[in-house]
Amino acid sequence: MEPLRPGDPPRLGGFRILGRLGEGGQGMVYLGETGAGKPVAVKVMHRADDERARARFAREAAMAQRVAGSCTATVLAAEADGDRPFIVCEYIAGPSLRELVRRQGPRHSGELDRLALGTAAALAAVHQAGIVHRDFKPSNVLIGPDGPRVIDFGIARALEASTSATSQVIGTPSYMAPEQFFGERAGPPADMFAWATTMAYAANGSPAFGDDTIPAVMQRILNEDPELGRLSGRLRALATACLAKDPALRPDAGRVMRDLSSAGAGSRRAFAPG
Numbered sequence: 001m002e003p004l005r006p007g008d009p010p011r012l013g014g015f016r017i018l019g020r021l022g023e024g025g026q027g028m029v030y031l032g033e034t035g036a037g038k039p040v041a042v043k044v045m046h047r048a049d050d051e052r053a054r055a056r057f058a059r060e061a062a063m064a065q066r067v068a069g070s071c072t073a074t075v076l077a078a079e080a081d082g083d084r085p086f087i088v089c090e091y092i093a094g095p096s097l098r099e100l101v102r103r104q105g106p107r108h109s110g111e112l113d114r115l116a117l118g119t120a121a122a123l124a125a126v127h128q129a130g131i132v133h134r135d136f137k138p139s140n141v142l143i144g145p146d147g148p149r150v151i152d153f154g155i156a157r158a159l160e161a162s163t164s165a166t167s168q169v170i171g172t173p174s175y176m177a178p179e180q181f182f183g184e185r186a187g188p189p190a191d192m193f194a195w196a197t198t199m200a201y202a203a204n205g206s207p208a209f210g211d212d213t214i215p216a217v218m219q220r221i222l223n224e225d226p227e228l229g230r231l232s233g234r235l236r237a238l239a240t241a242c243l244a245k246d247p248a249l250r251p252d253a254g255r256v257m258r259d260l261s262s263a264g265a266g267s268r269r270a271f272a273p274g
Helices: 051-066 097-104 109-128 188-204 214-223 233-242 253-270
Strands: 015-023 027-033 039-045 075-079 086-090 141-144 147-150
Touching: 015 039, 039 051, 051 075, 051 086, 097 141, 097 188, 109 141, 109 147, 109 188, 109 233, 109 253, 188 233, 188 253, 233 253
Parallel strands: none
Antiparallel strands: 015 027, 027 039, 039 086, 075 086, 141 147
């Protein structure tokens, strides 16, 4: 956490602001606390005078509030109409998956299995709420003391929104599905593609199609097989299925979650004493 600077708000919506946690494309994220002293994360929009940005910010708040489950950061409050639009979420005391892998190296064995199951469960909850995340990646997975949490619905889209194509490509190239590069509608299968390449990053320290230049990454995603490295067993098979070029061939989050759960139960039975 960094100290507050001149111009930073001391309070927002009844929450005391303690310091800066980081800055993103849409706004600044602060560490705050409730009246009872419980820590919270407060995201404050950069430009309140930009009506289009305000509408996107309001949409993010609405999307995040629709998702229920223990694998996402719970939204506690939101205000999109004031001079400083903000969203307050529970504070997750832990690094992002990206930070964790950079500091400590790839994840292995049971830790990787728990990560895969927890994030698949989060995406199942997101899709059940009628939302597509559209920017699932290691920096949007926080590793809390009780397991992984998926955050940042800044470019999420409701499933019932218009299905018309757009020429605007939105997302992080290394974690985007082939259909997103053509401006096609990104549905839940695009999130599953991103989930699989995120699991490859967790296991190997690099995404399934690399992270160098955008043209090179696009070429691999569109035309080449993924590099899954240390991924093995059932998780490797599921990641391979989720990285199908055709979105219709990818399993949904619920199926991935069930398969991982049953595989884990089978392993526990196989190694149970007696």
